[in-house]
Amino acid sequence: MRNEEMLLIPGPTPVVDSIYDALAQETRGHTDPRFVKIFKSAIEKTREMFKTDGEVFVVSGSGTLAMEMAIVNTVAGGEKLLVISQGYFGDRFIHLGKAFGIEVDVIQSEWGSQVQTKDVEEKLTAGNYKAVTITHADTSTGVAANLDALVPVIKKHGGLVILDGVCATAAMEEDMSKTYGHPDYKIDVVLTGSQKAIGVPPGLAVVAFNQSALAAREKIGRVPAYYCDIHNWIPIMNDPGKYFATPPVNLIYAYDEGMKLVLAEGMENRYKRHKAYGRAVRTALVEYGMKAIANEDVAAATLSCILYPEGLNDAAFRAALAEKGVIVAGALAHLAGKAFRIGHMGNTTNEMLEKAVVLIGETMKEMGFSVNPEKAAVIFQQCLSPLKM
Numbered sequence: 495m496r497n498e499e500m501l502l503i504p505g506p507t508p509v510v511d512s513i514y515d516a517l518a519q520e521t522r523g524h525t526d527p528r529f530v531k532i533f534k535s536a537i538e539k540t541r542e543m544f545k546t547d548g549e550v551f552v553v554s555g556s557g558t559l560a561m562e563m564a565i566v567n568t569v570a571g572g573e574k575l576l577v578i579s580q581g582y583f584g585d586r587f588i589h590l591g592k593a594f595g596i597e598v599d600v601i602q603s604e605w606g607s608q609v610q611t612k613d614v615e616e617k618l619t620a621g622n623y624k625a626v627t628i629t630h631a632d633t634s635t636g637v638a639a640n641l642d643a644l645v646p647v648i649k650k651h652g653g654l655v656i657l658d659g660v661c662a663t664a665a666m667e668e669d670m671s672k673t674y675g676h677p678d679y680k681i682d683v684v685l686t687g688s689q690k691a692i693g694v695p696p697g698l699a700v701v702a703f704n705q706s707a708l709a710a711r712e713k714i715g716r717v718p719a720y721y722c723d724i725h726n727w728i729p730i731m732n733d734p735g736k737y738f739a740t741p742p743v744n745l746i747y748a749y750d751e752g753m754k755l756v757l758a759e760g761m762e763n764r765y766k767r768h769k770a771y772g773r774a775v776r777t778a779l780v781e782y783g784m785k786a787i788a789n790e791d792v793a794a795a796t797l798s799c800i801l802y803p804e805g806l807n808d809a810a811f812r813a814a815l816a817e818k819g820v821i822v823a824g825a826l827a828h829l830a831g832k833a834f835r836i837g838h839m840g841n842t843t844n845e846m847l848e849k850a851v852v853l854i855g856e857t858m859k860e861m862g863f864s865v866n867p868e869k870a871a872v873i874f875q876q877c878l879s880p881l882k883m
């Protein structure tokens with residue numbers, strides 16, 4: 495890989511050479527048939543990944559724009575939105591809803607744990623919610639949402655399920671054709687960004703709407719958006735040679751290549767690989783006296799938020815680790831200084847993560863901690879042995 499550093503923050507994630515090569519192809523006009531063909535294929539691959547019977551949207555923007563697109567097109571001002579929040583990015587839907595005059599209710603978990611399904615059921619019974627947001631993997635805490643428990647409860651009460659997959663799509667199951675205990679109980683909207691588990695540079699917002707979500711858009715009539723209004727994008731997504739707003743041509747080349755890698759590996763393999771990586775990283779770091787704030791049964795496959803052992807200085811540790819070429823992120827809010835966040839998603843590899851585990855230990859040793867990086871590496875590989883069978 496051309497990268498000089500290992501970018502193990504919760505996105506952007508390491509970019510592989512074939513994606514850089516795609517990105518560096520000649521910029522062509524957005525209506526040039528050679529580009530249109532690639533755009534079409536990228537949209538097709540996105541459909542295939544989500545297995546949706548509806549529409550997908552691939553537009554310039556970050557994950558936050560994808561969140562906005564999901565909300566603005568499904569919930570009108572004055573209607574009610576229930577936010578299930580397991581951290582910082584869950585909370586973002588509160589601010590987003592309020593910005594559009596939506597009535598927002600929220601259920602928040604303590605950081606590191608999941609929201610209780612019975613609390614969700616209670617709220618849903620009392621309120622009349624148009625939609626409910628779930629953050630699949632909250633990037634602030636490394637907690638995954640329990641879709642098997644939440645989706646049926648929400649659908650039973652008639653709300654649309656909006657899933658934030660920015661830190662999960664292509665690594666954790668988000669199959670829009672999957673039924674959750676009843677033929678009609680499905681995920682209605684999934685939104686994501688290009689730069690996390692898909693492994694493409696930042697800059698693309700990706701959203702999928704099923705038929706129920708599209709019907710909700712129709713019912714609203716006029717939405718308080720122009721660029722974000724899916725009405726303006728449906729004709730483009732069905733015929734990418736048409737113009738609404740200039741697509742990011744080179745990024746679409748890169749995204750098409752990224753999606754090619756995703757589908758070639760296979761969704762099931764990717765779910766398994768990410769699950770194993772997450773567990774292996776967390777288990778190996780225990781050897782250093784570190785601990786994920788999420789228990790293993792609720793931990794996300796894509797990233798972990800790891801508490802430092804007593805006496806390890808956050809800024810000094812991350813700076814020294816960066817000197818060795820491994821970039822991890824600080825923790826947010828009340829965990830700042832007490833924990834760090836490490837991504838293990840997208841096109842990261844076994845070798846990369848083992849090296850990172852060893853270098854984390856080496857850094858701690860230099861800072862005066864008595865730890866055993868060789869042993870942590872062995873533990874890391876042992877955890878991955880199911881993958882190698």
Ligand SMILES: *Cc1c(COP(=O)(O)O)cnc(C)c1O
Pocket residue numbers: 504505556557558559583629630631632633658659660661687
């Ligand atoms: C990163 C992230 C976002 C925000 O995405 P941007 O691309 O930074 O706008 C939203 N939700 C989750 C779960 C994320 O991890």
